Amino acid sequence: MAWYRRFTNLFRSDRHSSELDREMGFHLSERADDLVAAGMPEVEARHEARRRFGNRSVMKERTRDVDVVAWFDALFADIRHAARALRANRGFAIVAVLSLGLGIGANTAIFSLINTVMLKSLPVRHPETLLKVTTGKKGGDYFTNPIWEELRGHPELYAGAFAYSQSRFDLAQGGEVRSVDAEWVSGDYFATLGVPAMLGRTITREDDVRGCPAVVVLSWGLWQNEFGGAQSAIGKTLMVNSHPFTVVGVVDRAFSGMEVGRQTQLYAPICAAPTNGGIPTALDERALWWLSIVIRPAAGATVAQTGARLAALTPGVMAATLPLNWSTEDKASYLKRPLVVAPAANGFSDLRVEYAGALRVLMVVVALVLLIACANVANLLLARATVRQHEAAIRLALGAGRGRLIRLMLTEAMLLSLCGAALGVLFATWGARLLMGFLTEGDDGTWLNLALDRRVLAFTMVTAVTSGVLFGLAPAWRSAQADPQAALKAQGRSVVGRSRRGIGWALVAGQVALSFVLLTSAGLLLNSFRNLSTTHAGFQRSGVLLVNTELSDTSVAIPSVILERLRALPGVRSAAFSTMTPLGGSGEFGVVAVDGTPSTVRTGIQSAINHISANYFTTIGTRVLRGRDVSPADDATSPLVALVSESLARELFGATDPIGKRLRGRTPTEVIGVVEDSRFSSLRDSTGGMVYMPAAQDPRPVTDFTLELRSDVPPASLITGVKSIMPSISPTASLEFTTLSDQVARSLSRDRLLAILATFFGGLALLLALIGLYGTMSYNVARRKNEIGIRIALGAARERLIRMVIGEVGVVVLAGLGVGALLALVATRLVASFLFGLSASDPLTWVGSAGVLLGVALLAGVAPAWRAARMNPMTALREE
Amino acid sequence: MTRRQKNDILQGTLALLVLKTLAACGAMHGYAITAHIQSASSDLLRVEEGSLYPALHRMEQDGWVRAEWGTTEKNRQARYYTLTAAGRRQLAREQESWARLTDGVQRVLRYA
Secondary structure: OOHHHHHHHHHOHHHHHHHHHHHHHHHHHHHHHHHHHOOOOHHHHHHHHHHHHOOHHHHHHHHHHHHHHHHHHHHHHHHHHHHHHHHHOHHHHHHHHHHHHHHHHHHHHHHHHHHHHHHOOOOOOOHHHOEEEEOOOOOOOOEOHHHHHHHHOOHHHEEEEEEEEEEEEEOOOOEEOOEEEEEEEOOOHHHHHOOOEEEEOOOOHHHOOOOOOOEEEEOHHHHHHHHOOOHHHOOOEEEEOOEEEEEEEEEOOOOOOOEOOEOOOEEEEHHHOOOOOOOOOOOOOOOOOOEEEEEEEOOOOOHHHHHHHHHHHHHHHHHHOOOOOOOHHHHHHHHOOOOEEEEOOOOEOHHHHHHHHHHHHHHHHHHHHHHHHHHHHHHHHHHHHHHOHHHHHHHHHOOOOHHHHHHHHHHHHHHHHHHHHHHHHHHHHHHHHHHHHHHOOOOOOEOOOOOOOHHHHHHHHHHHHHHHHHHHHHHHHHHHOOOHHHHHHOOOOOOOOHHHHHHHHHHHHHHHHHHHHHHHHHHHHHHHHHHHHHOOOOOOOOOEEEEEEEOOOOOOOHHHHHHHHHHOOOOEEEEEEEOOOOOOOOOEEEEEOEOOOOOOOOOOEEEEEEEEOOOHHHHHOOOEEEEOOOOOOOOOOOOOEEEEEHHHHHHHHOOOOOOOOEEOOOOOEEEEEEEOOOOOOOOOOOOOOEEEEEHHHOOOOOOEEEEEEEEOOOHHHHHHHHHHHHHHHOOOOEEEEEEHHHHHHHHOHHHHHHHHHHHHHHHHHHHHHHHHHHHHHHHHHHHOHHHHHHHHHOOOOHHHHHHHHHHHHHHHHHHHHHHHHHHHHHHHHHHHHHOOOOOOOOHHHHHHHHHHHHHHHHHHHHHHHHHHHOOOHHHHHHOO | OOOOOOOEOOOOOHHHHHHHHHHHHOOEEHHHHHHHHHHHOOOOOEOOHHHHHHHHHHHHHOOOEEEEEEEOOOOOEEEEEEEOHHHHHHHHHHHHHHHHHHHHHHHHHHHO
16 A cells, blocks of 8 residues: 555544444344344344444454554654663664764765755745846846936836845044945845835935935845934935935844855945945946846746847947947957846855855765765674574574665664754754854855755755665665574574675775865865965065055145154055055956057057066065066156066067067056066966056046054054054045955955864775774684684684784775765766865875875774684683 | 454445445445445345445545435435446446456365
8 A cells, every 4th residue: 555545544533433333323223124124123223233243342443444543653763762772772872873863964964054045945926937138158247327227118028127235334534444344235125125115215226316415225134233223213314325315124034145254234226336335337337347237028028038038138238338439440349249148046146156166075975975985884784684694593483574674774773863864963063163264264254144944954854864765774684684593593693695795895895985085185185275284476475464554635745744654653564555465356457558559450469467666576576587666756746657467478579688679558568577486366276467546647546445464563563553554644544454364364265264174084985994993803703713723723823813903994995985986086076176276186296195095094993903813712612 | 352243244345345236236335335235145145234334434535435414215314326437447346356366266065
């Protein structure tokens, strides 16, 4: 009978049993009628009818579905029996549950991260129908405001549409910044998403018109922090980016913006951006890609139809928004850009782009760890099954079915894995928070809602049940194979033949193989991270304080005044400023060319442009290879000069000496020096072409720059000094402090996450494999006590015994290593794209992992081998 | 221990008898099935009444019979059972295996 029948029967048992009552009642009355017709008095007839029918309630039980009751009784009996068996063998139960808990916990933790970063839908109305506009697979997700306005003008395309731009707003008015995540949003943002205001109103279409007043909608959290959750917040003024914004509402608490990994605190209309701290030309600039566009298709339109409609509109949209001052080639490629739609149900996320690959690798890693843990538990259960062979044989002899016996063993396995899952959920909630620490390093505002939801718990359950079956099946099968006669004849002596023992060794070999895969991958990632951390990136990362500074005062002299005062601070060795810092995440780019080349042809080279003060190179630690550094004399009145990076110099001038050569420009710029390449966008990127120009020669006033202070004392200790100086020079300047080494570390957070976690899990795998090896060997030695005793009694040398035991484990480990090497060939390809400075087949790492494994195996083998050699033959033989 | 009488139905043949009865007479309630088996076998076979209903319900769950409430001529509520297509197939199978069994038993009795 199908199992679901049993369940449905169980639940409808009330109705069912009243039906049965009626049916049996009918039968009894019919029988009584017949008996009366045959001449029996009525009362007697009723008794006789009942007597013939038999015991009514027993029948009812049997009728209601004999199987259900028996099945559940047996299940509960099995569970009770399994719980008792585990309690009786506490050491075994603790080791098994602990290793399963670690395995399942690791899987749950990584999966809950994957769930949050990649799978969860936004808490908005019908997230599944939301589509984002992109420029094809390789294209970006960002658009100009003119493109957005063009698209908005085609209402046949959508039932709702909005654009938004992720930003950071500064709530402090001068001094150290207090930045919060914010979004510039178009008028239909909240209406399209279906996100209501919990107080006041949201931003509406009426707010989003050119020249609009600065209004702002708060998140629940900001409302609590800034206004103490007071109703009177509506209509109040909040200073944002040093501009007054009127608070119009508080958004629903569950909503935290479109960006997964950020907790948006403020929402302001796009139209307010130019005049309130955004980019002044943002609304009309045709080459400023800052908006993400999301649409909800028109009612009844499929994704494909919407995509087709958008494709039909695209040429018109692109033609209408063509950047006018671009070169012919650029214009042609602009017109060819496609606009396509993609699902946007789980929002946008830079975090996802950055971490998706790493999280996938980690998921594989933790799955392997769980497999190793399963192998361990399977091995323990196998050993127990052998010990309990006698018990199994008795059960079989008394008439238990083999299926029933398998079920009993599987129930025990399930109980173990469910306990493991419960422990795993505990580990996971704690581990996920730890993981979050890696992702949110340096308090850059990364925020993830890691609450365990139904999907994560379902995942944990499936993982637990799968692993239960995985490690429970082989031992269950073995105990059902028991031959009652042989087992009973053996009187409790072990009766396991050679082939049976093979499963245990195969499991251990498998563990060794998987551990080798994990160790090699971990070794590669760790070495790669060490390479990244120690690579010479063209600057000295330690001992430098960075102060990101934004002046609202445009007086040109201020930066040099600030530098002068900072140099006087105790502990400061040198001070400088620049518009770009290594790995600072932003920059200015332009085309650089040798003077004299015609500007109509593409003769230039795309390069980053850094505007620097004097002493920049000494402060940041970049060597000037040839020529001279920028000096204070290079100012607005002197001829234009520049330094170029080594690789750019080679590209522009080939082998000839660049010093004294000129760069193309309205006024040609003389190259006065060459500096070593330094990595600005990423430590992996060595193609750092860079032009350095004296900031004093820039015709635009420098208001947005980073101060660099190199000091002999810990850089963070300079912060108070800087804070005390700044108000007297420019009280409205906003300051953000970090150190160069922190900035470098932040750029490596993904690599650190991978390296640390892979190493941690590699170590865990090693530990589990060690336990597995040790357990199997000890068990084997104990099992062969008799044989070893005879060998000793017959005069076998103890060294030989040790060699025999170690040799046995050696064969298994070598076999495991062989299989592991084959697996690792495939697996290391997965991590190859994360490696820096070494290849996936790095011989040192491979040999090192093999060495570590062999060492651990030896360690696991020594104690049991010693025990075998020290065995007293008399006691060993007497025990039999 | 129950007293085993000669006319108790051989274990496993109850289903065959019930299926055959339903195939021959159409919709019937439990009591009528008991009565029919008894009279058709000229009182040689007697259904153990208590085991009929468990059997009927199991057959219903296996999809061999369908049950519906109806009213008898004496205006009593009774559960009427009818054969399903699956039940018809099952009947064919059981009839065949019964034939094989009796044939085999016959042969043994003849030669032994």
